[in-house]
Amino acid sequence: MSALADTMELPADYSNPLATSRPMKFTHSPNDLVLDRYTIRRGIGVGGFGEVYFAVSQAGKEVALKRIQRNLEVELRGVSHCLNLKHLNLVSLHDVCRDADDQAWVVMEYVAGPNLREVMDEAAKSAESDSRNVLPSGLFESQVRHWFAGASAGVAHLHSAGLVHRDIKPGNLFDDNGIVKVGDYGLSKFISASHRSGHTESIGTFHYMAPEIGRGQYGREIDLYALGVILFEMLTGELPFDGETPQEIIVKHLTDSPDLSRVPNPYRNVIHRCLQKDPSKRPRDVAEMLSLASMPSDQTPVLAEVVTSESKPFDSDSSRFQSKKRRHADPVIAAGLASPHAGGASMVLNSSAGEEPIARAVRNSFSDARAWWRALETSPGIKLVLAVSAVAILLINTHWLLPVLSMVGFFYVPYYVIRHVVLQLSDPTSYSPTSTDSQGLRQGGPHAHAVANVRPAVKPTMTKAQVRSLLRTSLSDRTRLSRSAEWATSGMTSMIVAGVLLLLSSVIGMRSTPFTPMALAPYVWMALVIWLGAFGLLGIGKFWEGSDGEGLVRRLVSSSWGACLGLLAFVLGHFLMVPMDEGLGRDIDATALPVSFYLESGVPKAAAMMGHFALLFALLRMWKPVDPLRRVRLSLWAVTVAVVGEWVVHQIVPVPQPAGMLIAGGVIVMTQLSAPWVKADAISTV
Numbered sequence: 001m002s003a004l005a006d007t008m009e010l011p012a013d014y015s016n017p018l019a020t021s022r023p024m025k026f027t028h029s030p031n032d033l034v035l036d037r038y039t040i041r042r043g044i045g046v047g048g049f050g051e052v053y054f055a056v057s058q059a060g061k062e063v064a065l066k067r068i069q070r071n072l073e074v075e076l077r078g079v080s081h082c083l084n085l086k087h088l089n090l091v092s093l094h095d096v097c098r099d100a101d102d103q104a105w106v107v108m109e110y111v112a113g114p115n116l117r118e119v120m121d122e123a124a125k126s127a128e129s130d131s132r133n134v135l136p137s138g139l140f141e142s143q144v145r146h147w148f149a150g151a152s153a154g155v156a157h158l159h160s161a162g163l164v165h166r167d168i169k170p171g172n173l174f175d176d177n178g179i180v181k182v183g184d185y186g187l188s189k190f191i192s193a194s195h196r197s198g199h200t201e202s203i204g205t206f207h208y209m210a211p212e213i214g215r216g217q218y219g220r221e222i223d224l225y226a227l228g229v230i231l232f233e234m235l236t237g238e239l240p241f242d243g244e245t246p247q248e249i250i251v252k253h254l255t256d257s258p259d260l261s262r263v264p265n266p267y268r269n270v271i272h273r274c275l276q277k278d279p280s281k282r283p284r285d286v287a288e289m290l291s292l293a294s295m296p297s298d299q300t301p302v303l304a305e306v307v308t309s310e311s312k313p314f315d316s317d318s319s320r321f322q323s324k325k326r327r328h329a330d331p332v333i334a335a336g337l338a339s340p341h342a343g344g345a346s347m348v349l350n351s352s353a354g355e356e357p358i359a360r361a362v363r364n365s366f367s368d369a370r371a372w373w374r375a376l377e378t379s380p381g382i383k384l385v386l387a388v389s390a391v392a393i394l395l396i397n398t399h400w401l402l403p404v405l406s407m408v409g410f411f412y413v414p415y416y417v418i419r420h421v422v423l424q425l426s427d428p429t430s431y432s433p434t435s436t437d438s439q440g441l442r443q444g445g446p447h448a449h450a451v452a453n454v455r456p457a458v459k460p461t462m463t464k465a466q467v468r469s470l471l472r473t474s475l476s477d478r479t480r481l482s483r484s485a486e487w488a489t490s491g492m493t494s495m496i497v498a499g500v501l502l503l504l505s506s507v508i509g510m511r512s513t514p515f516t517p518m519a520l521a522p523y524v525w526m527a528l529v530i531w532l533g534a535f536g537l538l539g540i541g542k543f544w545e546g547s548d549g550e551g552l553v554r555r556l557v558s559s560s561w562g563a564c565l566g567l568l569a570f571v572l573g574h575f576l577m578v579p580m581d582e583g584l585g586r587d588i589d590a591t592a593l594p595v596s597f598y599l600e601s602g603v604p605k606a607a608a609m610m611g612h613f614a615l616l617f618a619l620l621r622m623w624k625p626v627d628p629l630r631r632v633r634l635s636l637w638a639v640t641v642a643v644v645g646e647w648v649v650h651q652i653v654p655v656p657q658p659a660g661m662l663i664a665g666g667v668i669v670m671t672q673l674s675a676p677w678v679k680a681d682a683i684s685t686v
């Protein structure tokens with residue numbers, strides 16, 4: 001058989017778009033015998049190093065044969081190091097040898113499943129043809145974690161063996177019956193790079209190249225960089241750095257920052273770190289990278305697990321990823337997903353580090369509205385009428401919309417700047433679960449190192465109480481700076497809520513009164529007192545969130561804060577000249593009230609205001625609305641209890657009404673709306 005024998009066309013089932021852009025010719029035909037013992041069955045594809053064939057040995061063993069291009073020099077010294085690597089997440093290299101024509105061949109394990117390139121292209125096609133626009137542009141989270149966990153485990157094993165892959169890209173990651181396998185490792189080291197003419201034919205390769213490769217640096221950081229690019233691509237369906245020409249792509253790798261706005265946490269932080277231009281700023285190793293992604297970071301091979309329940313698409317935080325149907329039967333999920341961190345819990349804990357929550361909520365509402373608009377099954381004519389009506393309504397209402405929007409902007413811009421500055425100062429990793437808690441949370445763990453050093457993907461059998469306690473630990477482990485940053489965020493959020501409250505209450509309350517500063521004063525006073533009450537509670541709550549706590553101590557602390565709030569309310573009331581002699585209630589006889597607490601007219605003195613709120617805050621369990629692990633984000637029951645409780649306290653230490661009740665209810669609403677919250681279903685899905 002001659003090495004330059006027949007050619008054959010690419011099989012129809014081959015779907016790599018990079019490769020199919022031109023007709024593919026193979027040197028060997030089906031049934032050719034190569035290396036004296038392998039019968040070629042078909043050509044699989046042609047890459048930068050040469051042609052790949054599917055072949056069987058005389059005994060019937062299926063292998064993939066890579067025929068290295070003639071003009072590439074193969075350095076066999078050191079290859080044995082690669083040949084003897086064994087790991088479930090690595091495509092096994094059986095041999096590297098030469099045939100009678102001195103042609104170099106790599107004999108390796110044949111992987112029947114698709115590679116990640118094909119999976120992502122298929123996903124992009126489905127998303128494109130999805131007229132309802134419900135499919136995500138990238139992969140589903142279960143798929144992302146499956147590929148990322150498997151690829152990382154393979155790469156970690158290479159690194160631990162002292163090897164750098166150098167050519168990590170989706171085409172080199174395979175799915176073998178639910179097990180991700182990394183292929184092509186080590187080859188680029190042993191095949192002279194200077195002659196790799198084929199590489200320039202496929203610009204796909206440059207998309208995953210770390211900037212320092214241009215300087216001839218090939219540390220293990222280049223593999224982490226490539227994994228970061230792949231993670232980005234899986235999540236968004238797009239490349240972080242793309243361009244028309246290889247030069248353009250390379251320049252972007254060297255100078256551009258990736259746009260991470262569409263990437264949800266915790267992946268945003270991982271990608272941010274992996275795509276650092278300076279290799280020393282990337283994660284130290286695969287383990288650190290995985291811990292940033294809240295995935296198990298040991299090197300045990302990552303097996304697959306059959307998922308029977310509907311796999312959840314991305315956290316609703318990011319509507320780009322939401323979907324109601326699944327792309328594949330999606331039979332597998334990496335063992336990494338078995339970590340409780342894989343659920344929403346850690347994502348919610350991390351949410352404060354990532355995108356600004358108000359902007360995210362607004363953006364989500366817009367994308368929801370856009371999705372609703374697209375899904376609207378109605379004639380274009382009706383759509384046009386609807387659109388014109390909406391614009392007309394907006395224009396007619398500009399007289400109040402513009403002031404409201406400017407006011408929102410007035411609060412929002414300084415808030416955004418302060419939050420940004422505070423977060424910049426804080427260590428971004430402090431928002432990620434610490435390695436200790438990921439260890440702790442991985443206590444699905446008695447199973448973790450089972451037979452044959454393979455970790456079966458067993459779902460952790462943790463009770464809700466255990467998960468809560470681990471989340472508490474995770475909350476208490478956070479740095480003071482990160483808590484302060486979160487407090488600042490909550491404070492600013494509550495300020496915006498207070499602004500909206502003030503606006504609404506004054507618009508409603510002053511319908512029939514002329515607008516004067518005196519008439520507005522009580523509303524400003526109430527909004528300020530509510531905001532101060534909530535802000536203080538949010539701050540105190542930062543000390544409480546790490547434990548379920550001792551009720552009595554917490555009541556005393558809240559009561560003290562209640563007394564302070566009463567004093568502040570009193571001082572502010574005087575400062576704003578709020579008429580305090582009204583509204584004690586017809587049933588209360590002002591003359592019978594103690595003179596040390598009230599004026600003769602019934603106006604409460606500072607002591608009455610302090611006593612009222614101290615008593616109220618001692619009565620209510622004020623640590624509940626600030627607890628990130630509370631059952632629901634906004635409990636109307638808690639609001640009702642606060643209002644009724646205030647009425648009860650008012651019978652003992654009266655204050656002007658309905659201001660008192662509004663303040664009590666307002667503080668509870670605002671606190672709940674502004675305090676961080678871990679979704680209950682994030683806990684129950686664990």
Ligand SMILES: Nc1ncnc2c1ncn2[C@@H]1O[C@H](COP(=O)(O)OP(=O)(O)OP(=O)(O)O)[C@@H](O)[C@H]1O
Pocket residue numbers: 016044045046047048049050051052064066091108109110111112115167171172183184199
């Ligand atoms: N062990 C294998 N089993 C099955 N298919 C394989 C195997 N190795 C490679 N292939 C397939 O063969 C084709 C060519 O692979 P090859 O690795 O030569 O090219 P590439 O990855 O596109 O580029 P390069 O090798 O330059 O990085 C690809 O479609 C790849 O999925």
